[in-house]
Amino acid sequence: MNKGKKYLEALKQVDQTKTYGVEEAIELAIKTSYAKFDETVELHVKLGVDGRQADQQVRGVVVLPAGTGKKLKVLVIAKGDKADEATKAGADYVGAEEIVAKIAGQNWLDFDVCITTPDMMGIIGRVAKVLGPKGLMPNPKSGTVTNDIAKAIADVKAGKVEYRLEKNNIVHCPIGKVSFGKEKLLQNYNALIDALTRAKPAAAKGTYFRSISLATTMGPGIKIA
Numbered sequence: 673m674n675k676g677k678k679y680l681e682a683l684k685q686v687d688q689t690k691t692y693g694v695e696e697a698i699e700l701a702i703k704t705s706y707a708k709f710d711e712t713v714e715l716h717v718k719l720g721v722d723g724r725q726a727d728q729q730v731r732g733v734v735v736l737p738a739g740t741g742k743k744l745k746v747l748v749i750a751k752g753d754k755a756d757e758a759t760k761a762g763a764d765y766v767g768a769e770e771i772v773a774k775i776a777g778q779n780w781l782d783f784d785v786c787i788t789t790p791d792m793m794g795i796i797g798r799v800a801k802v803l804g805p806k807g808l809m810p811n812p813k814s815g816t817v818t819n820d821i822a823k824a825i826a827d828v829k830a831g832k833v834e835y836r837l838e839k840n841n842i843v844h845c846p847i848g849k850v851s852f853g854k855e856k857l858l859q860n861y862n863a864l865i866d867a868l869t870r871a872k873p874a875a876a877k878g879t880y881f882r883s884i885s886l887a888t889t890m891g892p893g894i895k896i897a
Contacts, residue, residue, distance in 0.1 A: 678706040683892045691897040697886055698857050704891045705850045710741070711888040713850060713857055715864060717843045718882040727875040730843065731836040733814050734867035738856035739831035741849035746828055747771065747783035749796060749810075754789050754821050761822040762829060768792065775799045781806060787816045787824045807834075831860075835868065841882075843868065850888055861886075 675683070682704035692700065698713075705711050721728040747765040748758035749772065758766045765771065765783060774780045776799050786803060788796055788810045796803070796810060803809040810816040814834045818824050835845045847860040865884075872880050884896040 679890065679892070682706055686892050686894055688895075691895045694861060694896055695854065695858060697894045697896045698854050698861070700894055701886055701888050701891060702850055702854065702857075705888045707888070707890045709889075711850045711890060712741070712846045713848055713852075713886060713888055714844060714846050715861065716885050716887070716893070717845075717865075717868060718884075719837065719841050719843065719868070719876075720879045720882050721837065721841055721873060721876045723837045723839075723841050725875065728873045729837055730868065730871050730873065731813055731834075732867060732871050733827075733832055733834050734863055735827055736831040736833060736847065736860040737863055738848055738852055738859050740833060740846060741852060742784075742846075744784040744828055745782065746825055747786045748821060748825070749786065749788040749792050750821060751789075751792070754819070757821045758787075758825065761825040763787075763821075763825055769795060772796060772799055775802055781808065783808070785816065785828050786810050787818070787821060787828070789819055789821065790817055793817060833864075835864065835871075847886070 685704050686700060701713055719730060721730060723729065745764040748763040749768060750758055751768045755766050772795050779802065786808050800809055815824055815827065833845055835843050837843055845864055847864055848857050885893045886896065887893045
């Protein structure tokens with residue numbers, strides 16, 4: 673695939689044979705950002721685990737102290753008092769069977785996070801095949817299946833992100849926007865690394881953090897020592 677002139681110019685500023693200190697890497701990512709929009713800074717972490725083994729899965733959530741820089745649309749599927757709680761807490765959409773029917777019938781997915789109460793999981797199961805592939809299926813491990821609806825909404829709005837082991841035992845996770853500047857990106861970086869450290873499976877052997885790199889949406893990868 674041919675790379676654009678701006679990408680190639682940015683690539684020249686990154687020494688592909690070098691591993692950078694965290695602060696230096698963040699500064700370089702900001703410097704080499706060239707898109708006309710506010711690019712996301714994403715962390716890519718290769719872990720020393722075997723994702724094929726059930727006891728070596730790495731998945732969880734972390735609230736980034738500086739937020740994500742993205743305004744997320746939250747859907748809450750709940751009834752009665754919990755639906756009222758969701759509305760008061762600032763959910764963008766609240767409903768029950770009628771929302772599930774809309775997702776099923778119209779493939780409606782105009783939201784970023786779906787939160788629900790445990791008693792509604794049977795209903796949501798009807799659209800699991802729609803929500804699952806999009807990463808929108810509520811899950812107790814990510815805090816999106818809960819009776820504390822207000823807290824779940826507050827966490828999402830404050831900058832909660834989910835991390836999970838993907839193919840090749842790599843975790844991809846955003847840590848903010850280029851416009852955040854070095855200090856805020858560093859805060860978020862440390863929060864994510866701390867969360868991944870705590871999530872280390874007991875069955876994992878050898879070096880846990882195999883490699884870490886970060887990149888902006890359009891920019892080149894920068895290896896971190």
